[in-house]
Amino acid sequence: MIVLGVDPGITHLGLGVVEAEEKGALKARLLHGEVVRTSHKEKAEARVGRIHARAKEALLAFRPEALAVEEQFFYRQNELAYKVGWALGAVLVAAFEAGVPVYAYGPMQVKQALAGHGHASKEEVALMVRSALGLKETPRPSHLADALAIALTHAFYARLGAAKPL
Template sequence: MVVAGVDPGITHLGLGVVAVEGKGALKARLLHGEVVRTSPKEKAEARVGRIHARVKEALLRFRPEALAVEEQYFYRQNELAYKVGWALGAVLVAAFEAGVPVYAYGPMQVKQALAGHGHAAKEEVALMVRGVLGLREPPSPSHLADALAIALTHAFYARLGAGKALL
């Protein structure tokens, strides 16, 4: 199973693709990982366009069975939520164009799937990503680690038949 994961952000968008192997313990290998960067000095359409192009390119190149995104929760951060929405919109359009279904998972679901409890620190999750993917070091920067964690989370829940489609 090939799964893409996205940690949505307008300035730093994490994008990772993993291939999950076997039927036993969650074991996977890294196919692709990057952080798509944009600048607040750029026009909105250039930022959104670059995110769309990079995500669509990865989806067409690796043909994942699913795209998993992190559900966003914002409290009193309206401007941030608005701009992250630009990035998420670009991701959703790319998924639609590539014919890839989209699933969403909250931070606690990611922590539960990878660390076994919903209150794990980001560092603990990154170490689990390193272990599952057989990497020498935890993925860096954090946006990439989060994208890979989200992809692995979908693989975990898909094995249980409990993937959560984005509505």
């Protein structure tokens, strides 16, 4: 199963593509990873356009069976939520254009799937990503590690028949 994981953000958006084994322990192979960077000095349409273009390129190049995103929770950061929404919208349009279904997972689900408990630290999750992908080093920056964690989370829940559509 090939999955594109997305850690949504307007300034740093993580994209991680993994190919997960269908059975047995959660083992996967890293196919692609990148962080799309934009600047607050750029016009909004340029930022959103670059994110859309990179997501669409990854979708067309790797033909994943699913796109998985991290659900975002904002309680007092309305402006940040609004701008992250721009990035997520660009990714959703790219998924629609490529005909790829979208799934969403919250932080607790990611921690549960990868570390076995919902209170794992970011470092613990990143180490589990490293282990599942057989990498020599922990993926950096954190936006990339988070995107790969989301992709692996989808692979985990899909195998259980518990994938969560957006």
